[in-house]
Every structure is written in C-alpha cells, then in structure tokens.
Amino acid sequence: MSFTADRLVLFGATGDLAQRMLLPSLCALDHDDLLAPDLKIVGTARSDLSDAEFRDFARAALEKFLPANRRGGMAEFLNRLSYQPLDATTLEGYEELAAKVGEPERGIAIFLSTAPSLFEPTIRGLQHAGLDGPHVRMCLEKPLGVDLETSREINDAVAAAFPEERIFRIDHYLGKETVQNLLALRFANILFEPLWNASHIDHVQITVAETVGLEGRVAFYDDAGALRDMVQNHMLQLLALVAMEPPGNFNATSVRDEKVKVLRALRRVAEGETVTGQYRAGAIQSKAVPGYDEELGKDSDTETYVAIKAHVDNWRWKGVPFYMRTGKRLPERVTEIVVQFRCVPHSIFEDKGARMQPNRLVIGIQPEENVHLSLMAKVPGLDREGIRLRSVPLDISMPDAFSGAVRRIAYERLLLDLMEGDQTLFVRRDEVEAQWEWIDAIRAGWAEQGLTPRPYSAGTWGPSAAIALAERDGVTWHE
Numbered sequence: 001m002s003f004t005a006d007r008l009v010l011f012g013a014t015g016d017l018a019q020r021m022l023l024p025s026l027c028a029l030d031h032d033d034l035l036a037p038d039l040k041i042v043g044t045a046r047s048d049l050s051d052a053e054f055r056d057f058a059r060a061a062l063e064k065f066l067p068a069n070r071r072g073g074m075a076e077f078l079n080r081l082s083y084q085p086l087d088a089t090t091l092e093g094y095e096e097l098a099a100k101v102g103e104p105e106r107g108i109a110i111f112l113s114t115a116p117s118l119f120e121p122t123i124r125g126l127q128h129a130g131l132d133g134p135h136v137r138m139c140l141e142k143p144l145g146v147d148l149e150t151s152r153e154i155n156d157a158v159a160a161a162f163p164e165e166r167i168f169r170i171d172h173y174l175g176k177e178t179v180q181n182l183l184a185l186r187f188a189n190i191l192f193e194p195l196w197n198a199s200h201i202d203h204v205q206i207t208v209a210e211t212v213g214l215e216g217r218v219a220f221y222d223d224a225g226a227l228r229d230m231v232q233n234h235m236l237q238l239l240a241l242v243a244m245e246p247p248g249n250f251n252a253t254s255v256r257d258e259k260v261k262v263l264r265a266l267r268r269v270a271e272g273e274t275v276t277g278q279y280r281a282g283a284i285q286s287k288a289v290p291g292y293d294e295e296l297g298k299d300s301d302t303e304t305y306v307a308i309k310a311h312v313d314n315w316r317w318k319g320v321p322f323y324m325r326t327g328k329r330l331p332e333r334v335t336e337i338v339v340q341f342r343c344v345p346h347s348i349f350e351d352k353g354a355r356m357q358p359n360r361l362v363i364g365i366q367p368e369e370n371v372h373l374s375l376m377a378k379v380p381g382l383d384r385e386g387i388r389l390r391s392v393p394l395d396i397s398m399p400d401a402f403s404g405a406v407r408r409i410a411y412e413r414l415l416l417d418l419m420e421g422d423q424t425l426f427v428r429r430d431e432v433e434a435q436w437e438w439i440d441a442i443r444a445g446w447a448e449q450g451l452t453p454r455p456y457s458a459g460t461w462g463p464s465a466a467i468a469l470a471e472r473d474g475v476t477w478h479e
C-alpha cells in the first residue's frame with residue numbers, strides 16, 4: 001500500500017542511535033523541507049520523560065550531533081515531537097502510545113531502534129493496541145539475530161503481524177551515497193559492464209577499516225565480533241552490489257532479487273580462507289590506545305578483525321576471489337572497493353621494454369567519496385631506446401564533481417524511504433537469511449578448528465597472516 005506516513009513512532013528514542021543518527025537525520029530532512037508537513041514523531045522508551053523533557057533531550061542531541069548549518073528550523077522540528085514512556089516488555093503503556101499517535105491521515109512508520117530481544121514483545125504490544133493494521137510499516141535496526149536460527153525467530157515474530165512488503169530492515173550502508181553510486185557506476189555507464197566478469201577481472205577487494213575501538217558497546221560487541229557485526233550485513237551487501245547481475249529496473253523487487261542470487265551463490269569458505277585478529281595496545285595517529293582486553297576489562301576470544309577470501313560460484317565470477325577485511329583500531333578509517341582488472345592479453349610494447357600494469361578501479365566510500373581509475377599512459381619523451389609507460393589516475397572526487405551537494409547522514413535517505421514506502425534500499429528476509437547461512441558456516445568452521453584470533457597492534461593493518469592470505473595468491477591489499 002503506497003502512502004507517505006504522517007506518523008513516525010521511534011522506539012529506543014533515548015538511545016545512542018537515536019541521539020547520534022535518527023533525530024539528527026530527521027531534523028536535517030525537515031531543514032530541507034523533505035518531511036511531510038503534517039508528520040508527527042512520537043518517541044518512546046522506558047525513561048519517564050514528559051513531551052517537554054523529550055524535546056529538551058532531542059535539542060541537546062541535535063546541538064551535539066548535527067552541524068549548525070543543517071538545523072535551521074529546529075524549533076519547528078521539535079514541535080513535531082512528543083513522547084510516551086513505556087516498557088516494551090509489558091502490555092502496559094501501548095494503549096497510551098496509540099492514543100498519543102492518534103488517527104493518522106495516511107499511515108504510520110514504526111522504527112525499532114532497540115535490542116532485537118525487544119522486537120517480539122514490542123510487536124505483541126503493538127498488536128494489542130491496534131498499531132499493526134495495513135496502514136503501519138515496521139522498520140528494524142540490526143542486528144537481526146546472532147545466527148540463522150535466531151534471525152528466523154525474529155523474522156517469524158515480525159511476519160506474524162506484518163507482511164514482508166511492510167517490513168523495512170535497515171543496513172545503513174545502503175543509505176550511503178557512494179554505495180548507491182556503485183549502482184550508477186555499474187549500470188549507467190556502458191564502459192564497465194562488458195568487462196565486469198571473470199574474463200577481465202582478476203580479483204575484488206572490499207575493505208572496511210575503522211580506527212575506533214569498542215566505543216562503550218562492550219556487551220554487544222563482545223558477543224558479536226567483527227564477522228557478525230560487519231561482514232554479515234554491510235560487507236556482504238557491498239559484495240552483492242558489486243557482483244550482482246544488472247537488475248531489470250531500480251525497484252525493490254528487481255534489485256533484491258539480483259542481490260539474493262549472489263548471496264546464495266557464495267561458496268562455503270574453506271579452512272585457511274579466513275584470518276581473525278584481536279587488537280593489542282598500540283598507537284593510532286600517534287595516540288596511544290589500550291588493547292581490546294583492557295577496554296573490555298576481561299580476557300576475550302572475540303575477533304576485532306577478520307579477513308576472508310570469498311568466492312561467488314556462478315559463470316560471471318568463476319575463479320575471481322573477493323578478498324574482504326574489516327577491523328577495529330586499524331591505522332585509518334577507510335571503506336573502499338577495489339576492482340583489479342587483468343593485464344592486457346598481449347603487450348605490443350614488450351619488445352620496447354615497457355612494463356605494463358593492469359587497470360584498477362577504486363571506489364572510495366568513506367571518508368573520501370571518490371572513484372579512481374588507473375590507466376596506462378605513455379610517459380612523455382622521445383624515448384629513443386624504448387618506450388616508457390606509467391599508470392596514471394583518472395580521478396573523480398564526488399564532492400568536487402557535485403559541489404554544493406549536501407553530505408547527508410545515511411539514515412536520512414533510509415528514513416525518507418521508510419516514510420514513503422520504498423523498500424529498494426532495505427534488506428529482504430531471504431537476503432538476511434542467506435547472509436546468516438554463509439556466516440554460520442564460517443563460525444562452525446572456526447569452532448571445529450579451535451581457531452582463536454591472532455594478536456595485532458592497534459594502528460597496524462591487522463595480523464600478518466591476513467597479508468599472507470592475499471599474498472599467497474600474488475595479491476597485495478590496497479593501501
């Protein structure tokens with residue numbers, strides 16, 4: 001059912017995500033006149049706040065997390081907010097919540113920014129209060145479970161009240177501008193698609209490097225680890241976007257149909273195709289930082305780094321490894337995709353002594369948003385004894401190419417799509433489950449092998465075994 005929601009209910013409204021991302025995104029959208037004029041936002045959590053206190057709380061979050069030039073009209077935005085205290089685990093309070101939401105003109109979007117253990121009781125409460133009709137959409141934050149089984153339990157509980165076309169599963173990477181630009185690059189240019197296959201691509205690298213450590217999310221992270229926190233969702237979504245076939249059009253069904261085929265074609269990872277690590281004390285950009293165990297306050301076998309050599313078993317990607325790595329406390333924050341092309345089949349310059357290098361496409365997702373294509377060119381000169389070639393960059397810096405464009409928070413796009421009912425950038429149940437199936441097999445392999453993470457110093461690129469993982473195949477990680 002197509003409608004633009006005129007009510008948004010935000011569970012977990014006093015939480016970290018709401019303060020840092022959700023409230024700032026909504027206020028920024030309002031600043032740009034992108035919210036429906038009649039949209040009302042009802043926050044809810046256990047904390048006993050009045051409407052006025054919640055508005056003060058939201059104002060403080062906006063002043064802290066949203067740049068001043070994006071919060072013009074903050075007073076009008078705050079006027080949209082109200083609050084209902086509620087413990088999601090009991091049925092009490094849901095009727096008061098429904099009363100606060102009132103009768104929408106068009107429909108309601110509900111965003112669960114709470115621990116997944118609260119999803120099931122929350123849905124029961126919403127059903128109890130009649131907040132589950134065809135005019136209600138349900139948005140779920142990650143993590144959706146800790147494995148396939150728990151993810152199915154969550155999905156079943158949500159499906160008991162909401163059909164798939166009204167469920168919006170967040171992967172905030174899909175809201176990032178450059179991630180969407182990957183689709184434009186692949187499918188709005190004739191240049192790449194004919195080469196986008198095993199005949200022309202040697203390998204792909206996907207890196208998500210972070211400098212941060214635990215950031216206070218101690219219990220959550222120690223139970224999750226890098227594989228489940230980053231690879232199960234964001235990195236597999238990036239891989240699917242790189243590897244998928246061209247969808248027939250840019251809509252939710254076509255795009256997600258193609259992604260899920262890739263996720264299902266992922267080969268079970270073999271022994272020796274993963275490396276895990278855990279950071280020890282070190283220095284990042286000259287600043288000393290403690291080790292993981294010290295931050296955690298106890299010994300732990302949780303991996304804060306993982307590198308994987310993955311394979312997509314289909315015609316297009318036969319024999320093309322996808323190297324993925326992610327870690328915390330690495331030397332710099334960078335998310336990028338590297339597509340390494342093969343060498344030309346025959347060099348006409350060989351007997352002139354020229355050294356060839358294969359072309360490489362680097363898509364920078366963050367912190368820099370850019371596209372960098374390396375091409376071979378002749379070094380200028382009369383070269384009487386041969387010819388000299390060198391790899392030169394063809395660079396597009398997105399901020400320069402689109403100067404004046406606002407750099408948005410990923411959640412802005414996603415919240416807008418949620419309210420307008422566009423599921424293209426949300427993850428479908430079959431995708432989540434295919435992701436978990438592949439991840440669970442990796443974890444089962446680790447358990448069988450008794451694998452424990454190798455130490456690496458904070459401020460380095462992870463354990464040396466991760467470098468060896470690629471170098472065994474003659475591949476060097478892009479730095």
Ligand SMILES: NC(=O)C1=CN([C@@H]2O[C@H](COP(=O)(O)OP(=O)(O)OC[C@H]3O[C@@H](n4cnc5c(N)ncnc54)[C@H](OP(=O)(O)O)[C@@H]3O)[C@@H](O)[C@H]2O)C=CC1
Pocket residue numbers: 011012013014015016017018044045046047086087088089113114115116118141142143220
């Ligand atoms: N923070 C982040 O950057 C990210 C978070 N996530 C996920 O999003 C979800 C929320 O994260 P985050 O905001 O960091 O978590 P927080 O712990 O900061 O906030 C949790 C929120 O849930 C509320 N809450 C807790 N228990 C109940 C309950 N029984 N009934 C009603 N409300 C309750 C809390 O409010 P109160 O105590 O007042 O009840 C608070 O508003 C988590 O699942 C997290 O893993 C995902 C990606 C990134």
Ligand SMILES: O=C1O[C@H](COP(=O)(O)O)[C@@H](O)[C@H](O)[C@H]1O
Pocket residue numbers: 210229230335
């Ligand atoms: O989902 C998560 O993502 C963040 C990284 O997000 P980014 O947008 O800053 O790249 C990560 O730090 C966190 O551990 C994880 O839960």
